[in-house]
Amino acid sequence: MEKILEVKDLKVSFQVYGGEVQAVRGINFDLYKGETLAVVGESGSGKSVLNQTIMKLIPMPPGKITGGQILFHGQDIVKKTDKEMEKIRGKEISMIFQDPMTSLNPTMKVGHQIMEVLLKHQNMKSQQAKERAIELLRLVGIPMPEKRVNQYPHEFSGGMRQRAMIAIALAANPSLLIADEPTTALDVTIQAQILELMKDLQKKMDTSIIFITHDLGVVANVADRVAVMYAGQIVEIGTVDEIFYDPRHPYTWGLLASMPSLDSDHKSELAAIPGTPPDLTNPPKGDAFAARNQYAMAIDFEEEPPMFQISETHFAKTWLLHPDAPKVEPPEAVKRKMRKLSSTFDKPVLVKEGK
Structure with a gap:
């Protein structure tokens, strides 16, 4: 498949009164022609900064690209001037913003x-x-x-x-369309229409899409692959089936468990990820998610995990995937959500019942 975009070790920071906010911290991913990549995560995880950086729309100063490359059709956008970017924005890369008004x-x-x-x-x-x-x-x-x-x-x-x-x-x-939470301000009926419209237009125009959202329910309907962001990093990336039916990072488990459900057996249950994201003016040592991770080990507080490969397309940044780590199953709430999604979208379940 033809690569439209390659992001390599991208780092972006903002100089503010309290110090330097490291908003994007070493991100890597590829995007292929005609593909939709969803970028998901909590508010403040760096989703919008990442995608505004791809178009070089972040204000400089206070923002600055401190490292990495953004290769669009083989050309490094990081090195391009504002005048050169004017020829790319709107013509080769376009963005749909969150609030059209x-x-x-x-x-x-x-x-x-x-x-x-x-x-x-x-x-x-x-x-x-x-x-x-x-x-x-x-x-x-x-x-x-x-x-x-x-x-x-x-x-x-x-x-x-x-x-x-x-x-x-x-x-x-354009060959690349960036959609920054385009349905957030819309009611669910109109949201469904807009999502269906985008899928239809993509098929007709063969456009690659980066879809930013915090709503995993949206992701299931539009994405080919999913990148899960936390504290300025991609912590898990894989096909939509791998992320929904075989998630490996505890943060992804938390996002799945917190999805609202209409399951009559569990109406009162509303899962939440404890704690708050770290202060990126002073990123924590080790795994940024460790303080909120009930499965955290001693190494999580000392050393940042690498990106472990699970399959040809599936990677996750957690020490739980190390060969010496204890075997930890997703929480029951996550398995239940996976089974519910499997029945909704007619997909195989990759977890065993009762485990």
Whole structure:
């Protein structure tokens, strides 16, 4: 498969009044053509910083890339100037932001905002750009696009504004689309429609997608692979089946256990990960998750674990995978969630009943 993106040992920090926040701490992953990679984790885990860095949108200063490479089609984005990035943003890499109301220009008609991308990156004439803007609005499922193209963002509903944002992001046919929690501000019905729309458009356009979310329920429906982030690092990465049905990192177990369930036998149960993420102005020694990990060993507080390989596509950053570590099974709440998901999505269960 063709690699669209290679991120190698990426490190990003921010200089603040209290010191230097190490927001991204040595991240590695690849993205392939036509693939959707979901990046999940708690608020503050570094998801959005990672993806804004890929587009070089972090403010510098106070932010800075302190190490690593971001190879997009073989070219290192880290070394590119702002002028060079202007030719890439919107044309080759686009982003759908979390809140379309604050991302769309309230003083410009929606059609003009789509046309801006076409005029700049596709070298279209004004009338041609307007016709294409109407086509894009129709493509993303906005009714009466000939009328809507001349309306302002405040005349659109929340779901329609998000669809307009997707139209803008796709206007120049980018090879990489970054979706930063695009459904967070929407109700569940509209959320499902937007997710289905993105899956459909990806098939039609063969675009690679990085999908940022804290909602594992969303991940199950859209992703090919999943990267779990904690304290500025990827702690587990694998196919969606591996992460949901054979998770290996205790943090991933905690995220799965905390997913809301409609299972009538366990309505009162609401799992939570104890404690809070570490202060990244002074990252802890050893495993950053150790203080919140009920399975932590002495080595977790002394030495950072490497990324252990479980399969060709599955890796996890935990000492529990060391050959000398005690064998620890996922908690019963996680196994129950895995069995529930297996029945919902008709997948095999990789844990034995009763264990």
